[in-house]
Amino acid sequence: MKPNLLTRLFGGSVAAPEAKASRAGPLIALQGQGRAVWTSRDLASLAREGFMKNAIVYRAISMIAEAAASVPWLAYEGEAERPDHPLLALLSRPNGRQSGKAWLEALYGNLLVSGNAYAELVQLGGSPAELHALRPDRMKVVPGGDGWPEAYEYSVAGRTVRFPVEDGLSPILHLRLFHPLDDHYGFAPLEAAAIALDLHNAAGAWNKALLDNAARPSGALVYRGEGGANLSQEQFERLKRELEANYTGAVNAGRPLLLEGGLDWTSMALTPHDMDFIEAKNGAAREIALAFGVPPMLLGIPGDNTFANYAEANRVFWRQTILPLLGRTADALTNWLGPHFPGAIRLGFDVDAIEALSVERSALWSRVGAADFLSKDEKRQAVGYGAARPGDGEGEGDEGWTT
Structure with a gap:
């Protein structure tokens, strides 16, 4: 007989699990099974005091969201690129009121302000039809018996809509930043910079x-x-x-x-x-920029800039902040939307379209192009392209390779 949760907690014979599942999940679920888990912070205050009243927070979030939303998506089936895949069409026009960039900016903005971002999938005839970004302050996670969400509840003006998770497929995508003390919600960068934010706002109010x-x-x-x-x-x-x-x-x-x-x-x-009014305010601004991963130079904050020039700071911004965000978003969208399309579809993003990284890309092409011991196909794979197609060049050497 399969032991229940109480048997596992308080003794008795314990049999081996019959299905692949976390043994710690039921412990998490025991504290609030079937009930919404409420966040312990006021997201409206974070948005109001940070994004809406602080120029440094506003610009940092806007820069990250706009930069990440500007990178084109790529779709792959196995190793083959699929530029005409319907998933790309859905992401380019997620709904009738937003473009793909506007939808992504809202998603990234919610993630950076609250540490959580939610998107709703609307299906028509069993096929994905629309995507909508939902406000995180209205969403609640309902954990199931295994500790994973069994539903999401979205509440507005006293009315609640429940989105159940069925057969492992969820109509809600939940992006969240790592939180060491919460099993269901993410940690907002603004919380880490709360003291600096208060100092910066207080300095402006005092002035x-x-x-x-x-x-x-x-x-x-x-x-x-x-x-x-x-x-x-x-x-x-x-x-x-x-x-x-x-x-x-x-x-x-x-x-x-x-x-x-x-x-x-x-x-x-x-x-x-x-x-030391000015320096105290600039110091607080640098801490806020640090929490979001934006070099202070890009925000016009004077002080101990560690970058030789603006271009170097911009490359660091893309490498350390934007690309990791794009990577985690591509994986999340693949796991969420991929099962609704035939084949093993995988989302990626076009790094070559990022102008800020063009210098690094040119240096890589030069090094690979000078490697005489690599064939043409090996050189293409080294810079992120597939094998050469017929008509791309003759032979297996360096013919047709340009830097």
């Missing part, structure tokens, strides 16, 4: 408040009248009105303060120089 208050630090007017006498209520109110009318606001910046007898100005805050 704005400083300008609103005559561009000078806050302080106090101290009355040093004879005999320890205090200002009368009438004198206090008049002084307050004069300060608000004549010495606050941007139009009054730099205006000298005229004090009557017995009044003295005492500063109560650090000066911008004491706070």
Whole structure:
């Protein structure tokens, strides 16, 4: 008899598993089987305080999403490229309201803001017809008895739509960034940069408040009248009105303060120089850029740039940030959409279309072209192309190879 979960947890005879499955999965599912697993953070706050109020976050996410969405997809069946495959047509026009690039930008943007991205597959007559990007703050994962999602629930305005996972095929694609403490949701880069984000936003708010208050630090007017006498209520109110009318606001910046007898100005805050205001803000901006994998030079952040020039920083950005994102997305789309098409279809992306990597590509072609010990087909395979087709060149040597 196959043991149930309680037998495995609390003793008794344990038989070998009858199907290929994780033995730890039921332990994960035990804490919330059949119920939505809620995220522990406020995604709306991350989006509002980060993407919508911080120029560094906005530009970093926009750069990554736009760059990744600009790379063309390739479809392969075995080793043969299939440029006319219907999967490519679906990705180029996923739905009636979005182009392929717009859909991918939304998918990547959600992934970078929240650590999670969801897409819905709509089928017509059993064939894939449309793809839609869904907001991650509305989606909940429902784990099954094996610890894997058995359904996804999408809630809007008190109404919920349930997307069941049947026979291992899911109508929902869930992309997520690695989270060390969560089994079902990803970790947003903004969370890692939360302190830097707060510092950067606070620096901007402080600067704005400083300008609103005559561009000078806050302080106090101290009355040093004879005999320890205090200002009368009438004198206090008049002084307050004069300060608000004549010495606050941007139009009054730099205006000298005229004090009557017995009044003295005492500063109560650090000066911008004491706070090292500009460097603190730039340091926070560099930490935000680091969390997203964008070289600070590309965001116009001054400081300890470690790249010799803009082109070198751009190559690092593509190699270390964009290409890994494209790779994981291609694998996820292949596993999600591939079973709906005949044959062993596989998605890839056209690295040769990336202008920022043209220098590296030219250097590779030069090295391979100078390798006399390689045949023409071996050279083509070394640079990512298949064997030569009839008419591409004569023989098996270097004929027809150009750099």
